[in-house]
Amino acid sequence: MTHFRTRSSLSVMLLNWKILIIDASGQTANRLCDALFGFCASKTPNPFTVPLPSPSATAVTPPSMPTVRKTPFQVVHISDVHIDREYTVGSEADCTKNICCRDFADEAGEPVTDPALPFGNSKCDSPVSLADSMLEAVNSFDAQFVIFTGDVVEGAIWLTTQDEVTSDLIDFNAEMLSKITAPIFPAIGNQLVRSDSTPVNSFPRNTTDTTLDVQWVFDTQSAGWEHWIGNAASQQVDHISGSYAATVPGMNLVILSVNTQYWYRQNLWVYDSDIFQPDPNGIFSFMVEQLQAAENAGQKVWVIGHIPLGKADIIEDQSNYYDQILQRYKDIIVGQFFGHSHKDQFEIAYSDYSNQTAANAVGVGLICPALTPTSGNPAFKVYDVDPDTLGIMNIRVIFANMSDPSFQTDPTWTLYYDARETYGPLVGLPATSELTPAFWHNLTEVFAANDTAFQLFNTFLSRGGDVVPCDDTDNCKNMTICDQRAFRSQNNCDIDEGAFGMIRKRDVRGSQREASECEGIGIREIFDEIRNSRT
């Protein structure tokens, strides 16, 4: 890929070596520039008002919080398994390739300095043995259902083929089905591959004129998920670009699973046209339709998706439009769950982002830590859910400690921390209260005032496995709290220096690096590949 500027146009040679001409002063060029160089344009979204039905006059006001709670039920959240099916025990973990812990012909006979062990290595994605071990642990929680917020395949983006990804998706669906008795509600992750003639395969919008087709991802998951989500939802996966809505059997709860890929800054195909496309592939209009149906039916909704909406790698425009939908349906959206960053995090939405108070907190995105050992100890979350409100009463993070000597023979999955026990007393949380958006806001106030509490959070990010100092020295703590209060990407404090900068401000001290830009295939990877192919 290369690009050049003329006075009035910016030409981008994209993917299948087709030259696309876009207006250098237009919104598309600004967004592309953001992705390449960091924030060129301001973080101000292009104005767009999502068409939203008004609340019906008869809509019931949300019931006040119950004073007596029924016994909660459990839901398990897993994410970012990143299984490498070619992981080879005894191979080199400390290699210079895009992916290690594999047998490479050109390394045969070389001494191994850091051998890949049976249940994983912190430099490599997950072996099948680790994923199986986690799925068995998940099943032991007797959850009513399980949510999985995506990323199945290992990070060897330049080595994977469509056939390999397809069989990896099929294999993991089969493994979840065989090991977990509860229904599973999955979301599409960043399943991207190279294809024969093109250097990279990402998710083109349905307006893109290309022979490249990712329908096979939706076909595969439509078939693989039908067992859990039912026929109607599996048809939606096929026809709504991987998104679906499914009612949880026996509950007044709809799982709305959204494919966040078309809002992803690193998806090159979103820069292929000057035409402003606020709702690529109609995912927002599908959300509104499903939320309205749930509101009419008196149902509650949990939204699940791969990329959290407040991250720098969600384009400000789509993040803002999603937030508009959230504001309209905040009374029925009682949970939002994501993965992608590999860290245990949360992001708060406000009715007024310039006045961030507990009273104005209207939603929270809960982010699940990853299984893959590359960003800390492997972990998942267990939620305690109130059967009446379907709100979250507690979160327990369950982890396997890789430093435990028995980890490589039989990983033990144990409680890492209990959010209610750890954080509740710090904010004076009453015994019958849920972990509401206001609770999370108050917790950020505690973090700002009490550094000991903030440092707990910082350690929890990576489950104690890959802890990076974060304090006031380079404004890291301030920016972290800012990000906790940013469910919209326009409000986060990330300083993205783009594909050429390759680092974010916070990386200066190595702190807070996230997996976000390292997985999936985007602009950075394409430049890497070009650089590698020239050397």
Ligand SMILES: *[C@@H]1O[C@H](CO)[C@@H](O)[C@H](O)[C@H]1NC(C)=O
């Ligand atoms: C793209 O998807 C949207 C939403 O489903 C739909 O309205 C539109 O007709 C589609 N466009 C094409 C070219 O298929």
Ligand SMILES: *[C@@H]1O[C@H](CO)[C@@H](O)[C@H](O)[C@H]1NC(C)=O
């Ligand atoms: C901020 O929000 C609070 C709570 O809703 C409200 O009482 C206060 O007046 C608001 N302040 C401003 C400056 O809008």
Ligand SMILES: *[C@@H]1O[C@H](CO)[C@@H](O)[C@H](O)[C@H]1NC(C)=O
């Ligand atoms: C993991 O195990 C090591 C070795 O036993 C121990 O030092 C460490 O504290 C454990 N980590 C956590 C988070 O429990």
Ligand SMILES: *[C@@H]1O[C@H](CO)[C@@H](O)[C@H](O)[C@H]1NC(C)=O
């Ligand atoms: C948050 O803090 C405010 C102000 O101290 C308090 O009025 C409110 O009850 C708290 N909310 C929760 C859920 O802890």
Ligand SMILES: *[C@@H]1O[C@H](CO)[C@@H](O)[C@H](O)[C@H]1NC(C)=O
């Ligand atoms: C600050 O947080 C720590 C860790 O949770 C806690 O033990 C301590 O009591 C808190 N301090 C205050 C003043 O609340």
Ligand SMILES: *[C@@H]1O[C@H](CO)[C@@H](O)[C@H](O)[C@H]1NC(C)=O
């Ligand atoms: C971060 O620092 C800025 C500038 O000093 C300050 O205005 C802001 O309140 C701080 N934010 C937090 C969350 O501490």
